[in-house]
Amino acid sequence: MKKFFTPLFFITCIILLAACSRGIYRSETKDLETLIKRLTKKGSDDKVLADIRSVYEPALQRAQQNISNYRYDAPPQKWDRMIPEMQAMQQMFDIINTNQYAVRMIKPVNFYRNIAEAKDSAAADWYNYANDYFERAGRNNYKEAFEAYNKSISYVPNYKDARQKMQEAFDRSLIYVLVNQVQYDGFGFNNNWNWNNYNSRDQQLQNQIIRDLGGRNNRNIPAYYFNEWDLRRENRAPDMVIDMVWRNMRSDQPRDRTRNYNRSKKIETGRDTANKPIYQTVTATVYVTERYLEANADMNIIFTDAKNRTQVDWQAIPASYRTSIEFATYSGDRRALEDNDWNLINRGQNQPLPNREEVFEQLMRNIYNDLLNRIRRVTGW
Known part of the structure; x- marks a missing residue:
């Protein structure tokens, strides 16, 4: 599936840049805290004061220059750069303000009012930006609007009706997703798994997947998940269909691998005429058999746009499973053996190894969380 860079991608980049901007001042802020504590302890000290000035003034000049440069950037993204600069300098002001001599x-410079005014402007610009995408309609546009409304209220909580419109953008983006039962293609224990015997188990698995995705009650991403029967009860056609197909399923017949090791032990066999113990060295060989079973397969997840019958995405998750049992025989003197040998x-x-059904369940268990997360990513935003 082709990937396109949306405005949200650039918004994310701006946010990351703002985080980097805050990080630039982190060490300076820490140094300033240390110096102010030292000055407070001493009362007054020209050397400490000079050190404070050497930390604060270059940081202030850099921040003021950055803020001046960002004013010419396009709104609303510019506020995500400007405000962190102001907040970093305000934090330094607050630190210095704890010592009146240093003040x-x-x-x-107190940036409190500048920050308040900038946040008001940021909330307004992000709100207008969101409205533009909201009015264009379409799921991708509603996604942009949702994120922008969220940015607006992050600067000014409850700004206008941003929270209400954010919810409306979410609701208008809702899609109804049909999750079909797991299918099997090209598999076999000797090419004969006979999975038609497990339709009821497949249905249970289908319902579990839907339930774990949130089903009709999902509130985390704009998608509801249904099986075919529940979708009919809703009297709705699906917007997207998910097919899950096991392919390349292979499980070898159990195989044996052997190894052996030797044991030796000195044991007391009697006493001599001086009543001293007499020892004899006894030996044994332990022959260990490891009987193991290996299975692997690929879970293919196919996402189809139900309206235009085009494939939205296709992904494959490799799954593997290995289990084994061990048993042993021995030769030689049993007295040489340890508890672990016995x-x-x-x-x-x-001892039984897992049957076909148990192998399948373990393969699914090994990739289950990954399966859910991939479905959420594709069906969500």
Whole structure:
């Protein structure tokens, strides 16, 4: 699927740049805190005061220059650069303001009013920006509007009707998603899984996926998820259809891998004439068999626009599963063996490995969260 850069992409870049701008002042702010604490402890000190000035004044000049430059950027994005600069300098002002001697000597600039005015302007510009996209309609435009309204209220909570319009943009973006049962294509234990026997289990899995996505009650992303029957009860045609297809399913027959190791131990066999213990070295060999089973498959997720019958996206998630059992025999003197050896020896050689159904369930379990997250990403914004 082709990816296009939207205005939201550039908004995100601006936000990241603003975060970097705040980071530039982080070390200077920390140095300033340390110096003000030192000055407060000493009462007055020309050397400390000079150090404070050497930290604050270059930072102030840089911030004022940046703010002046950003004024010529396009609204509303410029506010995401300007306001963090003001906030960083306001934080420095607040630190210096804790020491009245430093305030008199340094005369820091109070940005409180500038920040308040800038936030009002930012809220207004982001609100107008959102309205423009809201009026264009269409899911992508509603997405831009939603994010922009959210930016507006991040600067001025409850700005006009931004919160209401934000909800309306979300509601107008809602799509009804049909999630079909899992299908199987080109698989096999010797090319014969006989999965037609598990239709009821497939239906349970389908319903679990829908339930974990939020179903009809989802509030996190603008999408409702249904099976075919529930969608009919809603008397709605789907906007998007999701098909999940297991492909390249393969599970080898159980295989054995062997290894062996030796044990030796000194044991007391009696006493000599001086009543001293007599020792004998006994040995044994333990033969361990690891019986293992490996399975793998690819879960293909196909997203289709139900209205124009075009593929929206296609993704594949590789899944794998390995399990094993161990048992052992031995030769030699049993007295040389340890408890761990006996644990292996006492295990039966007929321990069951997972059957086909259990292998399938484990493959699905291994990729389940990834499956849900990918569905959310494609069906959401």
